[in-house]
Amino acid sequence: MCSKFKILMVGPRPPQIGGIEFVVGDLLQSKLVEWCDVYHLDISKPKSRSAHQFKSVAGYARSFSRPLRMSFYSFGYSVIHFFRLVYRLATGGDQVVNLHSSAYLSYWEKCLYADMAKLFGKKVVVHIHGSAFDSFVEQSGCLARRLLLWHLRRFDRVIVLSAYWLEFFQRYLPAERIGLVENGIRTADYSNRVSENTTFPSIVFVGEVCRRKGIYDLLPALAELVKTIPDIRLSVVGPGEIDEAAGLAQRLGIGEQVEFVGPQYGLDKLRYLQQAWCFCLPSYAEVFPVVILEAMASGLPVVSTFTGGVPDAVQNGHNGLLVPAGDQRALAAALSRVLLDRSLRQSMGEANRQRALEQYDVTITAAKLYRIYEQVCSSASAQ
DSSP states (O other): OOOOOEEEEEEOOTTSSSHHHHHHHHHTTSTHHHHSEEEEEEOOOOOOOOTTTHHHHSSGGGTTTSOHHHHHHHHHHHHHHHHHHHHHHHHSOOSEEEEEEOSTHHHHHHHHHHHHHHHTTOEEEEEEOOTTHHHHHHHSOHHHHHHHHHHHHHSSEEEESSHHHHHHHTTTSOGGGEEEOOOOBOGGGSOOOSSOSOSSOEEEEESOBSGGGTHHHHHHHHHHHTTTOTTOEEEEESOBOHHHHHHHHHHTTOTTTEEEEEOOOHHHHHHHHHHOSEEEEOOSOOSSOHHHHHHHHTTOOEEEESOTTHHHHOOBTTTEEEEOTTOHHHHHHHHHHHHTOHHHHHHHHHHHHHHHHHHOBHHHHHHHHHHHHHHHHHHHHHO
């Protein structure tokens, strides 16, 4: 890796809340910045770090439901970021523009960025993170769909995060235009637990508190588990619909068993992962969730669903248990199986820690990304 490619990486970074932010943040602290000359254009927008306000102000998916003042505020930041991008394209001398995108408005914004990058003669690589990107493509109107796919085919490389999404994008793009680069984390930050840090059965959920992440299935499953495991506890880490979820917990009679702690970062989040007996994320839609990698690196067994890229990381019965999304009875049974079998928890946790080290360290991700930069730059030289 002797060539120092000049890369413009466009995406948000922590402390904003979300998977893309943490992926970008870890890449900017990885070997990638030694192998390449990376300039980061931070396109973070103001998001409330209050757990109770998050659902109304954060994220493109909520653009039409959040207060009008916040929508204009966000639009103003979009304009500022656009002109910062144009200035960098004109003066930076970057060879590759790496855009991090989700679906819907985020994608259309990145299409505008890509169009500008092409005007300046740059190669464009887009990282697709949106868990609803399949619905976005398939449910768009005729004209929007044609425009969406036209832009998709203009990118020099489309990066997907799992085999599920590789298969999806191969419907629209030739295989050589798609790169599979799984998310990675700094595994050294997650110490392997030598023992469980609580004497009572404990589950940790980390993610946005909303229907898509399955919190309204997890709470009824917990209510069922309390009948046979009365001392069970659940820690819910993340922003979102906390009042609604807490209200449901009270109605189910499990208010004392559930702790809503809001968003946590760094060592604070790690503490919740390390003290739990198992990790649960019963999502309805995912790309390749970073938080599952964090749980794996922490040596936790994982209970999740057959959705998106989750089965690529979690092999059902080996390093975790997977159930159909929305199946509360199956979810309760899977959690019961893990919580009541110490040897199973230990074997799954050890398998997860090893798998995280071997496959999902950010250095591995950075190396794959570097090879894609190398490919698109060499194709530019050959033209």
